[in-house]
Amino acid sequence: MANSAQDIGIVGVVGAGAMGRGIAQVGASGGMTVLLYDAAPGAAARARDAILAQLDQMVAKGRLEAGAAEEAKRRLSVVEELKALSPADLVVEAIVENLGVKQEVFRQLEGIVRPDCLLASNTSSLRIASIASACERRGRIGGLHFFNPVPLMRLVEVVRAPATSDATVAALVKVGERMGRTPVVVQDSPGFLVNLGGRAYTQEALRIVSEGVATPAQVDAIMREVWGFRMGPFELMDLTGIDVNFPVSQIVHEGYFYDRRLATVPLHQSLKESGQFGRKSGRGFFDYDSNGKAILPSADASSDAAPASRVCLAEEDEVLGELLRDCGFEASGFDDGDCPILGAPLGEDCATYAARLGLDHRRLFALDLTGKFDKRLTLMRAPGARQALLDAVVARFNQAGRPISVIFDSPGFVGQRIAAMVANLGCEMAQIRIAGPEDIDKAMTLGLNYPLGPLALADAMGVAAVHTIMQQLQAITGDDRYRPSLWLRRRALLGLSALAAD
């Protein structure tokens, strides 16, 4: 019989590193008695000192009442042996990420704790089922996947393995809540929810840079300013560390049997191999000064050529026409054979767009009109574009005071391509039942600070538009990576929200 959450008074925490100490802190703050154990001599005591100091700091900052801090401190004790966890109602394991070592700890725990004690692992890359395979009673084993730093990150993924009982899942959800977290129940799958969902943003950005479309600084500026992400994908990878995000990418890619959607690029591995890990090593995608501040190249194009005035619209397009007139262009449907041609394709690159409409690709320039493009414009050119015309067009936008990034040819530019990939992977996670659609959005916004969950993002862009972008990407590149999720396709065909359940 599994414990019910109300009965969980004593929580054992095995491993007192970065994660274990955070889990112990939120457990004690949540009203549970915490027994903290670490195999390394002195590690658990050091962790306890750090937790006590952290609680004091919270009191000093007015974020915690002094009485509550004292109670939390009283509820926390260090134990010297694994055996001392025998009275626990729940044990959370947060030791080294090694399957054999974790299995051994679970096997030992099985001989120590009561039969109704729940066992949970905080693993981020192993399967709960693999850890539980070392045990006899598997119904009481699940995942409690916290995020770093635990006291600040509200999300906890409650991982349900095939053998995990409903009662265990329900009890882990309640314990997560008592620890002050927001639990989301997820399937026991590679990367669980957040570490899978997060692949699209960074890996599509890497692909775009690898294709020579744009620089990391340009991609970051577009994703921050036009799409509202708090950090650009490259800043983010530099912050988490390429030594961390490259292996996670590989684990998720392998775990999904080399699904092209999840493949990263050789550049990612090269940086990892060269020890260029990001902020922590002073150099990653960007260089860092001695204060750890990124030295960012400009993402803006500028030109002192004479500004273009007359331009021809590739197609009738009210939004584009208005934007161009606002910026001082004289825009019409008339092509005098010399002027720049401006268009706003969805999912197409300039080459495809020019070929489809029979346009002169040397004079064609495309603007991305998805996202908040009033903050920053993205201008895309075809191979063989006339530099003088490009300079004149850029000069006009400069004169109008509009920040603009000029990129090379790419189906879906930068922003619509990355945003569509994020939305499509969110749809796929809903399709393969990693979690329910609302929980997917909740987890992605809490776990990664995304401005919108991937499914709400699909709705904001228009489900049909996202589907079109994905279809174009797939057709133009011939790459299976871009196949639209069935979840997305069906909702686009039926005119439904991406959040609509099956």
Ligand code: NAI
């Ligand atoms: P860490 O290296 O900071 O701490 C691990 C601790 O476990 C060390 O104090 C070590 O002495 C202890 N330990 C190792 N083997 C042990 C054993 N057999 N018995 C008892 N204690 C043992 O590692 P961290 O970062 O706290 O990670 C712990 C777990 O949490 C890993 O499974 C990791 O994948 C997972 N995780 C880590 C996140 C992170 O951002 N660091 C985020 C989410 C999950």
